[in-house]
Amino acid sequence: xxxxxxxxxxxxxxxxxxxxxxxxxxxxxxxxxxxxxxxxxxxxxxxxxxxxxxxxxxxxxxxxxxxxxxxxxxxxxxxxxxxxxxxxxxxxxxxxxxxxxxxxxxxxxxxxxxxxxxxxxxxxxxxxxxxxxxxxxxxxxxxxxxxxxxxxxxxxxxxxxxxxxxxxxxxxxxxxxxxxxxxxxxxxxxxxxxxxxxxxxxxxxxxxxxxxxxxxxxxxxxxxxxxxxxxxxxxxxxxxxxxxxxxxxxxxxxxxxxxxxxxxxxxxxxxxxxxxxxxxxxxxxxxxxxxxxxxxxxxxxxxxxxxxxxxxxxxxxxxxxxxxxxxxxxxxxxxxxxxxxxxxxxxxxxxxxxxxxxxxxxxxxxxxxxxxx
Ligand SMILES: *Cc1c(COP(=O)(O)O)cnc(C)c1O
Numbered sequence: 001x002x003x004x005x006x007x008x009x010x011x012x013x014x015x016x017x018x019x020x021x022x023x024x025x026x027x028x029x030x031x032x033x034x035x036x037x038x039x040x041x042x043x044x045x046x047x048x049x050x051x052x053x054x055x056x057x058x059x060x061x062x063x064x065x066x067x068x069x070x071x072x073x074x075x076x077x078x079x080x081x082x083x084x085x086x087x088x089x090x091x092x093x094x095x096x097x098x099x100x101x102x103x104x105x106x107x108x109x110x111x112x113x114x115x116x117x118x119x120x121x122x123x124x125x126x127x128x129x130x131x132x133x134x135x136x137x138x139x140x141x142x143x144x145x146x147x148x149x150x151x152x153x154x155x156x157x158x159x160x161x162x163x164x165x166x167x168x169x170x171x172x173x174x175x176x177x178x179x180x181x182x183x184x185x186x187x188x189x190x191x192x193x194x195x196x197x198x199x200x201x202x203x204x205x206x207x208x209x210x211x212x213x214x215x216x217x218x219x220x221x222x223x224x225x226x227x228x229x230x231x232x233x234x235x236x237x238x239x240x241x242x243x244x245x246x247x248x249x250x251x252x253x254x255x256x257x258x259x260x261x262x263x264x265x266x267x268x269x270x271x272x273x274x275x276x277x278x279x280x281x282x283x284x285x286x287x288x289x290x291x292x293x294x295x296x297x298x299x300x301x302x303x304x305x306x307x308x309x310x311x312x313x314x315x316x317x318x319x320x321x322x323x324x325x326x327x328x329x330x331x332x333x334x335x336x337x338x339x340x341x342x343x344x345x346x347x348x349x350x351x352x353x354x355x356x357x358x359x360x361x362x363x364x365x366x367x368x369x370x371x372x373x
Contacts, residue, residue: 006361007309008349011190015353020250027242037238039218046241049248050201053168054177058210060202061236062217065164065186068200069097071234072160072182073132075212078103082131087117088330088338090136092320093186094162098134106130107321107330109337113279115139115292119147126151132158137166137176139315140192140258140289141280145171145179160184163203167193168255170285177203187236187244192258192289193251195240254352258288261350261359265291268363272370276344290315294344297373302346304369310362315347 017024031042043061051059062068078084080102086094088107098105108117108125115138122133133152135143145159152159159180163169166176167185177183185191187199204210212229215222220231236244266277276294280286292315295301305312319338321330349362 005309006358008311008354008358008362008365010311010313010347010349011351012353013189013194016254016351020246023246024243027246028239031239031242034238039235040238042238042245043236043241046236046245046248047201049245051203053248053251054175054183054203056178056183056203057205058203058207060204060210060213060217061241062200062202062213063234063236064198065162065184065188065191065200066093066097066100067217067232067234068164068184068186068202069094069134069160069162070100071213071216071232072184072202072204072209073097073101073103073134075209075216076132076158076160076181078131081129083127083129085117085122085125085130085133087134087136087138088321088335089115089316089319089341090138090162091164091316092323092325093164094134094136095320095326097184103131104129105320105326105329107319107335107338109335110138110341112276112337112340114141114143114281115278115341116141116143118144119151122148123151126155126157130155130157132160134160134162135180136162136164137169139278139292140166140169140287141278141284142166142169142171142176142179142286144281144283149180164188164191165289166287167191168251169287172283178205181206182209187240192255192287193244193247195237195244197237197240199236199240199244200234201236255287257352258350259286261354262286262288262291264359265348265350265363269293269366272367274373275366275370288350290347291350292345292347294341295346295370296344298344298346300373301369304372305365308365308369310365310369311349313347314345316342316345318342 082103161183164186182204220229
């Protein structure tokens with residue numbers, strides 16, 4: 001065999017979509033020819049399919065993952081003076097969704113083991129102003145929800161899942177999105193279930209909340225020209241809904257492939273001494289949106305991988321409190337574990353776009369890169 005120069009891109013949506021391109025094209029043609037582009041049957045059909053997939057009664061398509069979290073919190077009546085518990089190490093969107101309501105995000109440091117927040121640490125952050133908890137199923141692994149829900153119940157708090165990284169993941173057999181008062185998903189193209197543009201979806205079993213959200217996303221309008229509440233324009237496009245319904249049929253297979261790659265990586269890299277590999281909990285069915293390791297020379301490792309045509313990224317190089325947007329929000333040194341994550345995390349490429357040969361090339365590349373540091 002001649003030299004076949006392999007490379008391992010972090011994400012390759014063209015490779016992901018290639019096997020289902022005909023199905024996607026048919027959905028595009030159907031919507032394009034229908035002349036109906038806002039809400040309507042396509043959005044309702046995706047909402048029904050996604051609700052059934054998650055095991056909940058209702059799903060509401062919205063404009064983005066940020067809007068999904070924000071609109072749920074708004075529907076729950078959160079506003080200035082209220083506090084909402086959020087992970088310290090999450091993507092900044094979780095915090096911004098809280099801030100958009102006027103409420104204050106109160107960060108809780110994650111566990112090193114799972115990168116998720118835990119009921120014991122949350123309990124210490126509660127005050128009389130706390131109204132809600134937004135656990136994030138970070139990297140695709142559900143947070144330990146039973147103790148979080150028990151704590152919330154004891155204190156009369158709402159639990160809203162940020163499931164933007166965890167489509168299809170299960171906690172003790174139940175899907176994310178069905179584990180709290182409501183679940184908020186992003187449908188950003190790179191997520192495990194992604195549109196061909198921006199999108200988001202909310203899941204809930206609460207009829208009243210679902211109806212409020214349906215109005216809220218559409219100018220506060222439950223029916224044409226009635227505006228009992230002040231809403232926004234945050235609707236999932238009909239075209240995106242049609243494409244998402246095609247992609248949803250493949251999600252379990254794609255997630256299974258992610259798990260297979262993650263198991264191979266964990267197995268093949270377990271002897272590398274400086275590498276802290278991701279840990280998956282026995283009660284979690286992890287969907288590996290990201291494969292995040294920690295390494296004391298993270299930047300050098302990233303560069304050594306890049307030199308070997310392997311694209312590794314940082315999720316995330318700064319915690320929200322280390323960004324200008326939240327300057328002064330947290331006392332220096334208050335969130336040591338989130339800062340440790342920010343300084344040491346590196347995400348290896350993972351996903352159904354990777355062929356076995358690329359996975360083996362990735363493993364050898366990580367081993368060689370580590371040895372070179
Ligand atoms: C991607 C993401 C979001 C935001 O989703 P958008 O669709 O980009 O608005 C929120 N929370 C987490 C944890 C995410 O990873």
